[in-house]
Amino acid sequence: MSCCADGSTSRATATTQAPADxxxxxxxxxxxxxxxxxxxxxxxxxxxxxxALPMLTVDTDYTFIAPGGRRLSLLDLFEGRRQLITYHFMGSLEGYGWCPICSFWVDNIGHLAHLHARDTTLVVVSPEPPAETEQFVKRMGWTVPFVSCHGTTFYEDFHVRLDDDDPEPEMPGVSTFLREGDVVRYAYSTYRRGSDLLNNTYNYLDLTPLGRQEDHLEDKMDWVRHHDDYEEMVIGS
Structure with a gap:
């Protein structure tokens, strides 16, 4: 058995494959x-x-706040490139603070030079106030661009924030946009497991015999922590 990050000793499903020649x-x-x-x-x-999906024209003037208090429009987020990808970071979760699942996904964002070489910008959008957002990004040591959409309808308009009566009123997700001159087109969004392909930690684990080691967990991602919150894993105990 091995010790989980939360201190429990539940063991992932062991391999059952027979030896082969x-x-x-x-x-x-x-x-x-x-x-x-x-x-x-x-x-x-x-x-x-x-x-090939049809696209919608974005006609709402959203204001995003970047580090240092800079006010940016949705068009500004493109940084002059043709395409924009926004990762929608969930707000603070009761008992967890900043969402550890979204943090897990942001940790898996690679060097942005490769996206930039394909005329594409990626920005992480936070629903929390700018000061809190900037403080958390600094704690995590992230260099990927973050902006706050606090006080706007950006999350509601792109179905990241749902009705308050929903058991999960906010969802992690990704949206894509295309710029045609000064006109912004909305192309696509995906949420929850739709963004699995963007998490290289999971992709690597899926190549291994033990895989994600989540089958024994009632909440499959209950093991995930902020990268500075993991306790040392004891292997073989």
Missing amino acids: RAQWLAARKALLEREKELTRARDAVTRERQ
């Missing part, structure tokens, strides 16, 4: 490769459909 392994691997190729082709087809 080289020929058995190779046959199984080749069979799986065909399934992986099918999945890749299906994902490529869905990507093309996503890119």
Whole structure:
């Protein structure tokens, strides 16, 4: 058994695969490769459909606050590039403070130079006030751009914040926009597990025999902490 981040000793599901010889392994691997190729082709087809979705014109004048109190419009967030991706950070959660799940996703954002080379800007949007947002970003050591949309309807308009009666009134998510001159078009949003592909920690774990090691948890992501809150994991205890 191994100690979880919360101090519990619930163990992830152990591997049950029987040992194999080289020929058995190779046959199984080749069979799986065909399934992986099918999945890749299906994902490529869905990507093309996503890119062909009709777009909406954004006509609301949102004001975002960047570090240092700079006031920015949605158009400003593009930084002159054609495309904009916004990651919607959830607000503070009771008992957790800043959302550890969203923090997990932000930790998995890579070097932005590669997106910039494809004429695309990525910005993380926070619903919390600017000062609190800036303080938390500094604590986490993030360099990805953050802005606050506090006091605007940005989250409601893009269905990140739902009705207060909903059991989960806010959702983590991603939205994409296209700039045509000074006109902003809204293209796409995805929420919750729709952004799984953006989390490389999960993608790497999915390649391993033990996988995400969440099957024993009632709340699958209950193990996730802010990256400076993990206790040392005791392996083999």
